[in-house]
Amino acid sequence: MRTEPARDGGRQDDETSPDDLLGLFPSGTSRDGDGMLRVGGCRLDELAAEYGTPALVVAEGAVRQQARDYREQLSARWPDSQVAFASKAFPCTAVQRLMVSEGLWLDVAGGGEIVTALAAGADPATLILHGNAKTTEEIELAVSSGVGTVVVDNFDDIDRLEAAVPAGRVQGCLVRVIPGVQSSTYAAYATGHAGSKFGLAPAVARQAIARIEAAGRLRMDGLHTHVGSQILHAEELAAAVAPVAALGDYPVYDLGGGLGCRYTYSDYPPSLADYLDTLIGAAREHLPAGARILIEPGRSVVAPSAVTVYRVTTVKPGATTFVAVDGGMGDNLEVALVGQRFEATIADRVGGGEQVTVVGRHCESGDVISEDVPLRDPRVGDLLAVPVTGAYCYTMSNNYNGARRIPVVFADSGDPRLVVRRERWDELLSRDVAS
Numbered sequence: 001m002r003t004e005p006a007r008d009g010g011r012q013d014d015e016t017s018p019d020d021l022l023g024l025f026p027s028g029t030s031r032d033g034d035g036m037l038r039v040g041g042c043r044l045d046e047l048a049a050e051y052g053t054p055a056l057v058v059a060e061g062a063v064r065q066q067a068r069d070y071r072e073q074l075s076a077r078w079p080d081s082q083v084a085f086a087s088k089a090f091p092c093t094a095v096q097r098l099m100v101s102e103g104l105w106l107d108v109a110g111g112g113e114i115v116t117a118l119a120a121g122a123d124p125a126t127l128i129l130h131g132n133a134k135t136t137e138e139i140e141l142a143v144s145s146g147v148g149t150v151v152v153d154n155f156d157d158i159d160r161l162e163a164a165v166p167a168g169r170v171q172g173c174l175v176r177v178i179p180g181v182q183s184s185t186y187a188a189y190a191t192g193h194a195g196s197k198f199g200l201a202p203a204v205a206r207q208a209i210a211r212i213e214a215a216g217r218l219r220m221d222g223l224h225t226h227v228g229s230q231i232l233h234a235e236e237l238a239a240a241v242a243p244v245a246a247l248g249d250y251p252v253y254d255l256g257g258g259l260g261c262r263y264t265y266s267d268y269p270p271s272l273a274d275y276l277d278t279l280i281g282a283a284r285e286h287l288p289a290g291a292r293i294l295i296e297p298g299r300s301v302v303a304p305s306a307v308t309v310y311r312v313t314t315v316k317p318g319a320t321t322f323v324a325v326d327g328g329m330g331d332n333l334e335v336a337l338v339g340q341r342f343e344a345t346i347a348d349r350v351g352g353g354e355q356v357t358v359v360g361r362h363c364e365s366g367d368v369i370s371e372d373v374p375l376r377d378p379r380v381g382d383l384l385a386v387p388v389t390g391a392y393c394y395t396m397s398n399n400y401n402g403a404r405r406i407p408v409v410f411a412d413s414g415d416p417r418l419v420v421r422r423e424r425w426d427e428l429l430s431r432d433v434a435s
């Protein structure tokens with residue numbers, strides 16, 4: 001089922017300028033003399049020949065720069081601060097390792113992301129554990145691994161922590177507060193509204209705070225809030241600060257992530273500087289000057305710096321011309337899940353062309369990659385490039401219709417590096433234990 005976007009959808013006419021389209025690709029993307037796109041300095045046709053299709057190509061330098069910009073721009077505005085990358089946006093060790101090497105902390109949602117973060121070399125003290133339904137096993141894993149911060153979402157988290165933390169140890173905790181902010185993102189991505197399943201309403205949060213303060217082995221470090229994801233208005237993100245501040249003075253405030261990205265021509269997210277000006281402006285107004293501020297961006301750190309490359313398998317003319325490719329909702333669920341708009345281009349014929357609908361190979365009519373998108377003379381065998389696929393696409397990749405999960409290739413200054421290989425056919429059988 002689709003949730004309609006709560007704002008204008010993006011649509012492109014057939015006058016697409018190559019520059020408009022290139023503006024959606026990772027910074028540094030260029031075109032060779034024959035028109036072929038280069039991402040991270042690598043030709044997409046050469047990457048496709050080497051690693052096959054579909055493949056997720058990440059412009060490594062662009063991700064690093066964005067991680068660096070986040071850290072520098074936050075600490076310039078609020079020196080006692082930390083950026084924790086929301087691992088859920090791209091939870092593989094190569095991405096987590098990159099973030100760690102840029103000095104970011106990691107937000108981990110659940111045991112699996114703790115495991116990959118530790119494998120990526122993260123200092124457990126810099127991990128922030130989330131989850132609205134943490135299991136006993138996950139809490140025990142967090143405690144035994146030395147995860148620095150557990151974000152308490154409910155009273156059962158407190159019960160489990162009290163049981164898991166051994167004598168002589170103290171576990172740092174934040175309490176997740178519902179700020180009561182209605183944001184204009186997709187309904188499925190909103191988390192900060194009254195009635196959200198995430199966190200506790202302020203009055204209930206007070207009770208959780210009191211319990212943590214009374215627990216000998218738990219330390220009440222502060223408060224957490226998160227308004228939602230793909231939010232294109234900085235004021236909506238900053239609106240969460242005052243309700244959280246009203247709960248009192250604490251050493252730490254984690255203001256979550258949520259900054260939206262430019263997926264299509266009609267998306268105008270605030271710049272990183274404008275977002276931080278607005279958020280930290282609210283923090284200066286409402287939070288204690290001596291507090292530490294954490295933020296947890298995911299999507300806006302990684303989404304714009306990756307491209308998915310597909311091979312066109314068939315072109316079916318008709319009232320709607322369907323251009324079908326060798327991937328789809330197995331490697332990009334955001335379209336089917338919330339109706340996120342993605343743009344697309346033939347990799348060596350960028351801009352202009354006739355309106356077509358790009359669809360995937362899966363057995364759903366909702367398996368659409370890009371509806372009504374202009375493509376220039378699409379043919380079987382062409383490579384199709386879809387930009388802004390760096391967030392939540394790898395995360396939600398799946399085996400629907402026996403799809404093998406796709407590889408991730410880091411491209412940097414013309415050097416490609418495989419960081420996640422394509423799943424093999426035999427791996428599709430590896431968990432089937434019945435004979």
Ligand SMILES: Cc1ncc(COP(=O)(O)O)c(C=O)c1O
Nearest residue numbers: 086229230257258296297298299
């Ligand atoms: C608790 C929490 N923090 C951070 C994020 C990251 O959000 P985004 O990827 O939109 O920056 C999420 C995802 O929605 C989240 O649930």
